[in-house]
Amino acid sequence: MRWFVRPGLRVLMYHKVSPAAEDEHTVNVARLERQLRWLRAEKFRFATLENVLRGALPERPVLVTFDDAYADAFEFARPVLRALGVPAAVFVPTAFIGQSSSWDRDPRPLMDASQLRALAADGFELALHSHRHENYAGLTAAQVTTDVREGFSTMQRLGLTIVPALGYPYGGRPRDPVARAAMQAALRAGGVRLAFRVGNRVNGLPLADPLEIQRLSVRGDESFGAFQRKVAWGKLL
Ligand SMILES: [Zn+2]
Numbered sequence: 001m002r003w004f005v006r007p008g009l010r011v012l013m014y015h016k017v018s019p020a021a022e023d024e025h026t027v028n029v030a031r032l033e034r035q036l037r038w039l040r041a042e043k044f045r046f047a048t049l050e051n052v053l054r055g056a057l058p059e060r061p062v063l064v065t066f067d068d069a070y071a072d073a074f075e076f077a078r079p080v081l082r083a084l085g086v087p088a089a090v091f092v093p094t095a096f097i098g099q100s101s102s103w104d105r106d107p108r109p110l111m112d113a114s115q116l117r118a119l120a121a122d123g124f125e126l127a128l129h130s131h132r133h134e135n136y137a138g139l140t141a142a143q144v145t146t147d148v149r150e151g152f153s154t155m156q157r158l159g160l161t162i163v164p165a166l167g168y169p170y171g172g173r174p175r176d177p178v179a180r181a182a183m184q185a186a187l188r189a190g191g192v193r194l195a196f197r198v199g200n201r202v203n204g205l206p207l208a209d210p211l212e213i214q215r216l217s218v219r220g221d222e223s224f225g226a227f228q229r230k231v232a233w234g235k236l237l
Contacts, residue, residue, distance in 0.1 A: 018072060
Protein backbone atom coordinates (compact mmCIF):
# COMPACT_ATOMS: atom_id res chain seq x y z
CA MET A 1 0.00 0.00 0.00
CA ARG A 2 1.31 3.45 -0.89
CA TRP A 3 0.78 5.97 1.88
CA PHE A 4 -0.97 9.16 0.96
CA VAL A 5 1.34 11.85 2.30
CA ARG A 6 1.43 15.58 2.80
CA PRO A 7 3.51 17.18 0.01
CA GLY A 8 6.78 18.86 1.02
CA LEU A 9 10.23 18.31 2.43
CA ARG A 10 10.75 15.89 5.31
CA VAL A 11 13.84 16.22 7.44
CA LEU A 12 14.51 13.34 9.82
CA MET A 13 16.43 14.07 13.01
CA TYR A 14 18.47 11.26 14.53
CA HIS A 15 20.94 11.37 17.42
CA LYS A 16 22.55 8.16 18.72
CA VAL A 17 22.62 4.73 17.06
CA SER A 18 23.26 1.43 18.85
CA PRO A 19 23.50 -2.27 17.96
CA ALA A 20 20.50 -3.14 20.16
CA ALA A 21 19.41 -0.92 23.07
CA GLU A 22 17.07 2.00 22.34
CA ASP A 23 15.72 5.06 24.09
CA GLU A 24 14.23 8.42 23.17
CA HIS A 25 17.47 9.63 21.54
CA THR A 26 18.85 6.26 20.40
CA VAL A 27 17.65 4.04 17.57
CA ASN A 28 19.16 0.65 16.89
CA VAL A 29 20.59 -0.54 13.61
CA ALA A 30 17.61 -2.76 12.78
CA ARG A 31 15.14 0.10 13.27
CA LEU A 32 17.24 2.51 11.20
CA GLU A 33 17.51 0.02 8.36
CA ARG A 34 13.78 -0.77 8.44
CA GLN A 35 12.91 2.94 8.36
CA LEU A 36 15.20 3.69 5.41
CA ARG A 37 13.95 0.66 3.47
CA TRP A 38 10.34 1.67 4.10
CA LEU A 39 11.01 5.24 2.90
CA ARG A 40 12.54 3.89 -0.28
CA ALA A 41 9.66 1.43 -0.81
CA GLU A 42 7.22 4.35 -0.42
CA LYS A 43 9.08 6.18 -3.20
CA PHE A 44 10.60 8.86 -1.02
CA ARG A 45 13.84 10.14 -2.56
CA PHE A 46 16.79 10.92 -0.35
CA ALA A 47 17.99 14.50 -0.64
CA THR A 48 21.07 16.40 0.54
CA LEU A 49 21.65 19.81 2.10
CA GLU A 50 23.13 20.85 -1.24
CA ASN A 51 19.86 19.89 -2.94
CA VAL A 52 17.98 22.11 -0.48
CA LEU A 53 20.45 24.98 -0.98
CA ARG A 54 20.14 24.84 -4.73
CA GLY A 55 16.37 24.38 -4.67
CA ALA A 56 17.01 21.21 -6.68
CA LEU A 57 14.99 18.67 -4.73
CA PRO A 58 13.82 15.31 -6.02
CA GLU A 59 10.16 14.32 -5.77
CA ARG A 60 8.97 13.29 -2.28
CA PRO A 61 12.25 14.51 -0.80
CA VAL A 62 13.50 13.31 2.58
CA LEU A 63 16.70 14.53 4.20
CA VAL A 64 18.40 12.39 6.87
CA THR A 65 20.26 14.30 9.60
CA PHE A 66 22.24 13.31 12.68
CA ASP A 67 22.81 15.76 15.53
CA ASP A 68 25.95 16.01 17.66
CA ALA A 69 28.30 13.71 15.65
CA TYR A 70 28.13 10.86 18.15
CA ALA A 71 30.87 8.29 17.54
CA ASP A 72 28.25 5.54 17.65
CA ALA A 73 26.51 7.07 14.65
CA PHE A 74 29.81 6.77 12.81
CA GLU A 75 30.24 3.18 13.91
CA PHE A 76 26.69 1.86 13.49
CA ALA A 77 24.78 4.15 11.14
CA ARG A 78 27.49 4.72 8.55
CA PRO A 79 27.59 1.08 7.32
CA VAL A 80 23.77 0.98 6.99
CA LEU A 81 23.62 4.29 5.11
CA ARG A 82 26.48 3.28 2.83
CA ALA A 83 24.97 -0.12 2.07
CA LEU A 84 21.63 1.48 1.15
CA GLY A 85 23.22 4.42 -0.68
CA VAL A 86 21.44 6.93 1.56
CA PRO A 87 23.12 10.34 2.03
CA ALA A 88 23.03 12.09 5.40
CA ALA A 89 24.10 15.33 7.02
CA VAL A 90 25.82 15.52 10.41
CA PHE A 91 25.48 18.63 12.60
CA VAL A 92 28.79 19.02 14.44
CA PRO A 93 29.35 20.97 17.70
CA THR A 94 32.84 22.02 16.61
CA ALA A 95 34.39 22.76 20.05
CA PHE A 96 33.76 19.12 21.03
CA ILE A 97 35.30 17.26 18.07
CA GLY A 98 37.03 14.15 19.41
CA GLN A 99 35.67 14.80 22.91
CA SER A 100 32.38 13.85 24.54
CA SER A 101 28.88 15.28 24.77
CA SER A 102 29.43 17.04 28.10
CA TRP A 103 25.98 18.69 27.80
CA ASP A 104 24.29 15.26 28.10
CA ARG A 105 23.36 13.74 31.47
CA ASP A 106 25.30 10.67 30.28
CA PRO A 107 28.11 12.08 28.09
CA ARG A 108 29.02 9.94 25.07
CA PRO A 109 32.09 9.97 22.79
CA LEU A 110 31.91 12.20 19.74
CA MET A 111 33.59 11.72 16.36
CA ASP A 112 37.13 12.97 15.98
CA ALA A 113 38.48 14.83 12.96
CA SER A 114 39.61 11.68 11.15
CA GLN A 115 36.16 10.10 11.53
CA LEU A 116 34.54 13.27 10.21
CA ARG A 117 37.00 13.26 7.31
CA ALA A 118 36.10 9.64 6.52
CA LEU A 119 32.40 10.52 6.54
CA ALA A 120 33.01 13.43 4.18
CA ALA A 121 35.01 11.16 1.88
CA ASP A 122 31.97 8.85 1.79
CA GLY A 123 29.81 11.75 0.62
CA PHE A 124 28.19 12.64 3.95
CA GLU A 125 27.65 16.35 4.53
CA LEU A 126 28.94 18.18 7.59
CA ALA A 127 27.28 21.30 8.99
CA LEU A 128 27.24 23.40 12.17
CA HIS A 129 25.53 22.65 15.48
CA SER A 130 26.80 25.68 17.45
CA HIS A 131 30.48 25.70 18.42
CA ARG A 132 29.82 24.88 22.09
CA HIS A 133 26.38 23.27 21.71
CA GLU A 134 24.70 26.38 23.05
CA ASN A 135 21.00 27.15 23.00
CA TYR A 136 20.54 30.08 20.63
CA ALA A 137 17.43 31.08 22.58
CA GLY A 138 19.79 32.46 25.22
CA LEU A 139 22.45 34.10 23.02
CA THR A 140 22.67 37.68 21.82
CA ALA A 141 23.11 38.34 18.10
CA ALA A 142 26.76 39.26 18.78
CA GLN A 143 27.28 35.90 20.52
CA VAL A 144 25.68 34.11 17.57
CA THR A 145 28.08 35.92 15.24
CA THR A 146 31.06 34.71 17.30
CA ASP A 147 29.64 31.20 17.61
CA VAL A 148 29.19 30.81 13.85
CA ARG A 149 32.61 32.25 13.10
CA GLU A 150 34.25 29.79 15.53
CA GLY A 151 32.34 26.91 13.95
CA PHE A 152 33.42 27.70 10.40
CA SER A 153 37.03 28.46 11.38
CA THR A 154 37.38 25.24 13.39
CA MET A 155 36.21 23.15 10.45
CA GLN A 156 38.51 25.04 8.10
CA ARG A 157 41.48 24.55 10.43
CA LEU A 158 40.79 20.80 10.45
CA GLY A 159 40.53 20.71 6.66
CA LEU A 160 36.86 19.68 6.80
CA THR A 161 34.48 20.88 4.12
CA ILE A 162 31.25 22.23 5.49
CA VAL A 163 27.85 23.06 4.06
CA PRO A 164 26.63 26.52 5.21
CA ALA A 165 23.83 25.06 7.31
CA LEU A 166 23.15 24.83 11.04
CA GLY A 167 21.07 22.63 13.32
CA TYR A 168 19.94 24.64 16.37
CA PRO A 169 20.98 22.80 19.56
CA TYR A 170 17.78 21.86 21.45
CA GLY A 171 15.94 23.36 18.47
CA GLY A 172 16.32 26.66 20.35
CA ARG A 173 15.88 30.15 18.91
CA PRO A 174 14.69 33.37 20.56
CA ARG A 175 10.90 33.51 20.89
CA ASP A 176 10.79 37.28 20.75
CA PRO A 177 10.37 38.32 17.09
CA VAL A 178 12.87 41.19 17.32
CA ALA A 179 15.52 38.98 18.93
CA ARG A 180 14.73 36.22 16.42
CA ALA A 181 15.20 38.62 13.50
CA ALA A 182 18.52 39.83 14.97
CA MET A 183 19.69 36.22 15.33
CA GLN A 184 18.70 35.47 11.74
CA ALA A 185 20.54 38.57 10.50
CA ALA A 186 23.65 37.39 12.40
CA LEU A 187 23.36 33.93 10.83
CA ARG A 188 22.99 35.33 7.32
CA ALA A 189 25.88 37.76 7.81
CA GLY A 190 27.98 34.85 9.10
CA GLY A 191 27.28 32.84 5.97
CA VAL A 192 24.65 30.38 7.27
CA ARG A 193 22.04 29.81 4.58
CA LEU A 194 19.91 27.00 6.05
CA ALA A 195 18.97 26.38 9.68
CA PHE A 196 17.00 23.52 11.20
CA ARG A 197 14.77 23.50 14.26
CA VAL A 198 12.56 20.63 15.49
CA GLY A 199 8.83 21.30 15.28
CA ASN A 200 7.87 17.88 13.89
CA ARG A 201 6.15 19.11 10.75
CA VAL A 202 6.54 18.50 7.04
CA ASN A 203 7.94 21.65 5.35
CA GLY A 204 5.91 23.11 2.50
CA LEU A 205 7.83 23.92 -0.69
CA PRO A 206 9.17 26.36 -1.59
CA LEU A 207 10.43 26.83 1.97
CA ALA A 208 8.73 29.71 3.80
CA ASP A 209 11.91 30.50 5.76
CA PRO A 210 15.20 28.65 5.11
CA LEU A 211 16.35 29.49 8.67
CA GLU A 212 13.26 27.84 10.22
CA ILE A 213 13.21 24.40 8.59
CA GLN A 214 11.35 21.88 10.74
CA ARG A 215 12.58 18.37 11.47
CA LEU A 216 10.76 15.20 12.47
CA SER A 217 12.30 13.75 15.60
CA VAL A 218 12.99 10.01 15.20
CA ARG A 219 12.75 8.25 18.55
CA GLY A 220 13.86 4.80 19.63
CA ASP A 221 10.91 4.51 22.02
CA GLU A 222 8.07 4.83 19.51
CA SER A 223 6.33 2.25 17.34
CA PHE A 224 7.02 1.80 13.66
CA GLY A 225 3.45 2.92 12.98
CA ALA A 226 4.10 6.16 14.87
CA PHE A 227 7.17 6.75 12.70
CA GLN A 228 5.15 6.10 9.54
CA ARG A 229 2.40 8.51 10.59
CA LYS A 230 4.92 11.20 11.56
CA VAL A 231 6.67 10.90 8.20
CA ALA A 232 3.39 10.95 6.29
CA TRP A 233 1.77 13.89 8.09
CA GLY A 234 4.03 15.36 10.73
CA LYS A 235 2.47 15.96 14.12
CA LEU A 236 -1.28 16.19 13.91
CA LEU A 237 -1.94 18.84 16.54
ZN1 LIG B 1 22.64 18.58 19.93
